[in-house]
Amino acid sequence: MTVTVNGRSYNSPKQPVVVVCVDGSEPGYIERTAEAGDAPFLGRLLKEGTNALADCVVPSFTNPNNLSIVTGVPPSVHGICGNYFFDPEAKAEVMMNDPKHLRVDTIFKAFQGQGARIAVVTAKDKLRALLGKGLALGPGKAVSFSSERADKVSLAENGIDEVMGLVGKPLPSVYSADLSEFVFAAGVKLMERNRPELMYLSTTDYIQHKHAPGTPVANAFYKMMDGYLAKLDAMGCVIALTADHGMNAKHDKGGQPDVIYLQDLLDQWIGPGKARVILPITDPYVVHHGALGSFATAYLAEGEVSGVIERLKKMEGIEAALTRAEAASRFELPPERIGEIVIVSTRHKVLGTSAAKHDLSGLTEPLRSHGGISEQKVPLIANRKAGLAGGWLRNFDIFDVVLNRVAH
DSSP states (O other), X not given: OEEEETTEEEEOOSSOEEEEEOTTOOTTHHHHHXXXXXXXXXXXXXXXXXXXXXXXXXXXXXXXXXXXXXXXSXXXXXXXXXXXXXXXXXXXXXXXXXXXXXXXXXXXXXHHTTTOOEEEXXXXXXXXXXXXXXXXXXXXXXXXXXXXXXXXXXXXXXXXXXXXXXXXXXXXXXXXXXXXXXXXXXXXXXXHHTOOSEEEEEOOOHHHHHOOTTSHHHHHHHHHHHHHHHHHHHTTOEEEEEOSOOOEEOBOTTSOBOEEXXXXXXXXXXXXXXXXXXXXXXXXXXXXTTTOBSEEEEEXXXXXXXXXXXXXXXXXXXXXXXXXXXXXXXXXXXGGGSOSEEEEEOTTOEEESOGGGOOOTTOOSOOEEOOSGGGOEEEEEESSOBOOOSSOOBGGGHHHIIIIIBOO
């Protein structure tokens, strides 16, 4: 049996399928941990399973990429182009975590329509409602919850209750590796008890924002993950893993964030109040990145666009300055949800609004962040061999890979 959704067809799973989105997992994290002998299961996958690189969507942020992964299409189709955007109808800057902003059905909903049991577990609650949009929740149907609010789950809202008792772990802090570990622990327990046909596990990048590949803390995180994935493998699951984006150091030689403050610049160039800079990385969890990323969009009068773009292009640290139409075409974005200009910084630079508006007191280590073209490369790994002959591989091809191309 096949299921068609958003123009793509997928074979029904013959064994339980687990797709994992490891937030911020740039290439190198898994490899370094395996080389240290701390990730034997993942190390085996690198050698014997599917081991490829894919591109994530730009902006390389959490919400656009998770929604691309679970719909199989780019933001131009599903509509989620950031964690945060300017809503012209409401004339307000808002979080893009309301399911009303998602324009298409998920792969989960399509498979549930054919009778499949679904489990969706995320670290942060900002994604839960989007990923679970349209699912019929309840025993034997679907569960959808976040580890952030695991103590608040209900049958009506999440399709499950008593998650804390099921997992047997305390409620984790949102700023900790424990938030992601709870996701994996819950996934193992749900697979043991419910055996869903499709499971999606999505973590947080708290560790990756602070620790580079191969460092002791990073290796400990991937060692933890390796143990849970090995348990899922032992239960006969087909496992595929990718990331929503990569990560890069974004600081100067002194360890301070290397920032271009765009709102301050535009206020100087064209006058205060004549431009509005939006940073789509913004979400409720800014302690570890200070709302500083490598992608921004700006709203301003059409007559100012060409002049501002020319000045931006001449600046050190700017990789791309594009009109709305150019950005929508190049990055497959919905044009009505971005500004007149899109700006992308280079690998080690980040973009801010005004220096006075960013609280960087939570940055206890030199800044690592994402959002740009330089964070596009991500792993795509599976515990089965897949046919990947030629062609451009995207992180949102992962359900096609795990359902259509691997040996079940």
